[in-house]
Amino acid sequence: MEPELQPSSRAGSADRRREAGFTLVEMVALLAIFGLLVSVALPGLSSSTSHPKLEALALSAAAIFEADHYAAMRRHADVASIVDARTRTIGSGSSHRALQIPADVSFDTLLAKRCLGTETKSVVVFLPNxxxxxxxxxxxxxGVGFDIRVNWLTGGTEIVPRAPS
Structure with a gap:
């Protein structure tokens, strides 16, 4: 018995090569589409505040307080940093700088009700002295947090990590 030989033709070989090339092009196109979808979807998935972002928020708040502290001494006038729990913002009294606290972050304040005989509401007042x-x-x-503390005597600001609860 002789093995059966199949006729070979250049046309059949060219068809197979063209199909193989077409499959490769399809795969590259599919990967490109998948990459675009992932690049659009990923930023939306991670909308929660991470630990490093929470720390960055604390640093930004402290920077606003420090800037207002130095502005009060430089201007020889009171400067009030605004701490608004309702709108979840911390605003500078010496510039247009403001910090928006994300909704997924717990935002609590302990502020003086009176300062130098005057009622103070939702502000930290820095004095020229x-x-x-x-x-x-x-x-x-x-369960992770930071306290941004403004010392009444020195006007200095410090960030203290909260113990995990």
Whole structure:
């Protein structure tokens, strides 16, 4: 018995090569579409505040307080940093700088009701002599948090990590 030989033709070989090339082009197109979808979808998936972002928020809040502290001494006038729990913002009294706290972050404040005989509402007042009315802003999420403390005597600001709860 002789093995059966199949006729070979150049046309059949060219068809197979063209199909193989077409499959490769399809695969590249599919990967490109998948890559575009992932690049669009990923930013929307991670909308929650991470630990590093929470720390960055605390640093930004402290920077606003420090800038207002130095502005009060430089201008020889009171400067009030606005801490609005209703709108979830911390705003500078010496510039247009403001920090928006994300909705998934717990935002608590402990501020003076009166300072130098005047009622103070939702503000940390910095005085020209370096002192302040003091206050604490607490930012937390998922058992991790930071207290931004403004010392009443020195007007200095410090960030203190909260113990995990």
């Amino acid at each position: 370096g002192m302040s009315c003091g206050g604490v802003v607490a930012l937390s999420r998922g």
